[in-house]
Amino acid sequence: MAYVVDFATVSTVGLESSPVAEALAGLRANEARYFKNKFDHVFTVEPAEQAAATVDWVSRILEEERGLVIASKPLEATAFEVDDTRMAYVFYESGLSVNVMYAVAEGGKRAVGFKLSDGMEVPEELGSFKFARQKSKLAGTIRGSYFVIKKEH
DSSP: OOEEOOSSSOOOTTOTTSTTHHHHHHHHHHHHHHHHHHHOOOOEEEETTTTHHHHHHHHHHHHHHHOOOOOSOEEEEEEEEETTEEEEEEEETTSEEEEEEEESSTTSOEEEEEEEOTTOOOOGGGTTSOOEEEEETTTEEEEEEEEEOOSOO
16 A cells, blocks of 8 residues: 655654664655655655565666665665656665666666665675765664666666
């Protein structure tokens, strides 16, 4: 069942099995607030099993671009388009959030972003990435990194 993420009242709905559920919920709410404020988009997620096409697309990009396979179980995902950019998010049980920003137009910006929930360790598969820190009222300290997508997906 789809869940509209409320950034005014942060909830762990759908993320309860994560050891950092509250921080991951804050991270998810932080993303929802950004998309509402910047694009007037309502950030809605669904269980990973129901969003298999999105999870598969993100996983395929990670593997084909960098040989990355995320070890953690995907809990939720969403995919939508804003400003001619296809967006996809997958939230993992470990507290990791992976997003893909993929411009529809040829030559546009295309990248994969990683965000780590407050309190989680850097996953082994992402050990080669450097993470910058940012503060969030909803999510505490978010550590983030990214890479540019080079191939067509």
